[in-house]
Amino acid sequence: MKARLTSLLRSMPLRLALALVLLFTLVSLISLTATYLVTARSFDQALRNDLTQRMAGFRAAPNALALAQLVEAEARETDPERMVLSYFAPNLRHYGNAALARDSEGYHVVSLSQDSPRLTGQYLALTAALHGGQLTIARSRSEIAALRRGFLNILVLSLVPTVLVALSGGVLLARRSARNVQAVAHTLDKLTTGDLKARVGAVPAWSDDLAEIAGRIDQMAEAQESSVAAIKQVSSDIAHDLKTPIQRVAVHLDELSRHAELTGAAAEDLDRAQAEIDRIVSVFGSLLQIAQIESGTPRSRFRPVDLGALVAICVDLYEPSAAETGHVLAADLAPDVPAVPGDRDLLLQLLANLVENALRHTPPGSRITVALKLSGPAVRLAVSDSGPGIPEAERENVLRRLYRLDRSRGTPGSGLGLSLVSVVARLHGAEMRLEDNAPGLRVVLTFPDVVGPGSS
């Protein structure tokens, strides 16, 4: 849930929506505040002008008595909540609708009409000494306060729906685009794992930029699929065109051995020729196989493979041959090693190649161990021997096709064994390292992907 929310928040449309909402809110706030301030100030100014005008009116009274009567007359019709009139006459009498009272809490305005309740709120007051007395006119600022409330209401009423609409639109768009991005990602996953028929297939409902990307991806996949098909066709043609003559040579040699009564040197030559044909076929087959794996063996065919079982098969298969040449071949299997997703036949061949390699390049008496264990979350397969090893400078080279160490030229083998191992390892996403076994060589393969424990 939290992860979904995070991924939603990271999506482009929602981010855009959020940014727009923020911008809109900010602009609305600034403009409304400015309008409010200007209006409030002009209101204030109007109040002041009004007060000054009224004061001028009262100043026109000829004497204190006339002024007192004028104040009384006006006070009778004026609500002290709106305007306060107060005149302290020289005869120490008070006229008006309110008075400035003083108690322990300080000054405050009290209404004179209704049992002197306190008047609250802000007032703007003007006081002048007139005819020996003191006249105070004060206007309530409650209208300005009402104005502020009005502006706040406008702000809330206009912003809340906007924010809500923008946010839900953003979420909706974000989800739709997330689905589309998901479709693109899914297709790319399939393409990288060897399913070259996968296409995004954008529909007109998609946004233009995403549809454009999807279209380009589909074009790329199309090109890749046809070039892989072309490579396959070429290797199949080469295989056919070269293998047919090899087959014919093999046929002629076979007929010779079956029908001609060869003796001595001639028979030996024939055996040697047949062995050479076998070698050509084997090198050719390995090259072809490496090319085929590299041109895209679909990982969709991968099944859970129990490497422990393959190690057991391999050790069982090679143990008699190893014993015959004085080697010691042993398996070292840790319990509960999970299966890895892979191609069983290729992985078995990888193992066989590593064991054959060790048998071929180590002197009699050497010990060869095939070890399988769990290393952190990954499965680690190691084939180690106690032979002469490979000098550090040569370790890169031995993975090259047809490369052979000088000292190995006399031994049988195509020089493709380790190349095939490295290609199969790469197909399975496994890391391959050649290490010093002190003494000897240790080939370590680390398979990062595992299938749940216990399955096979």
Added chain:
Amino acid sequence: MKILVIEDDETTGQFIARGLREEGHSVDLVTDGRAGLIEATGGTHDVMIVDRMLPEIDGLTLIKTLRAAGNRTPALFLTSLGSVEDRIGGLNAGGDDYLVKPFAFGELSARVAALARRPPAQEQDTVLKAGGLEMDLIARKVTRDGVTIDLLPREFAILEHLLRRKGRVQTRTMLLEAIWDISFDPMTNVVETHISRLRAKVDKPFDTELIKTVRGAGYRIDA
């Protein structure tokens, strides 16, 4: 047996036909897919040998067409490619076995013989016998001329495989497929060493050789 060979390369086709005729089979040889389909539709052959790359109609389509029409004659594909996909494709199309070029005639002959007699006989037997040798499949005991022979599980499996196919040659690759489920060709002589270990126990202490080596092909226990 009556065998149909569909192979466009003349040298290879003649070689297969001559070899099979020498073994006493009757062989029809055709060189393109269309002629092959017409021949095969007659349905009188015991086994078909079909090249995958043929002019007119390719081998895969040919077998698919025959299978769709209800023809069940066992078919062995010959192929130049030999990749896993290639093999799976051939078997999915209705092929029964698969041989990668170039091949030795012995291999082809052994596989044709195996195809013709599918499924192996004696599946129900609990005791397999050959010469003076007896294999009790339930007690997992082997005796020869009354003498008990102790075999490791793998040796037992190889001997059982040969006994069940008495009189028929089993090649190295057939044994690799059947015993270890291995579809590639190891460089070292692994099968030979396993057989020689088995022989050391089964044949060496006795007068006659039970497990015969067939030169250029494989191994056989005579019926």
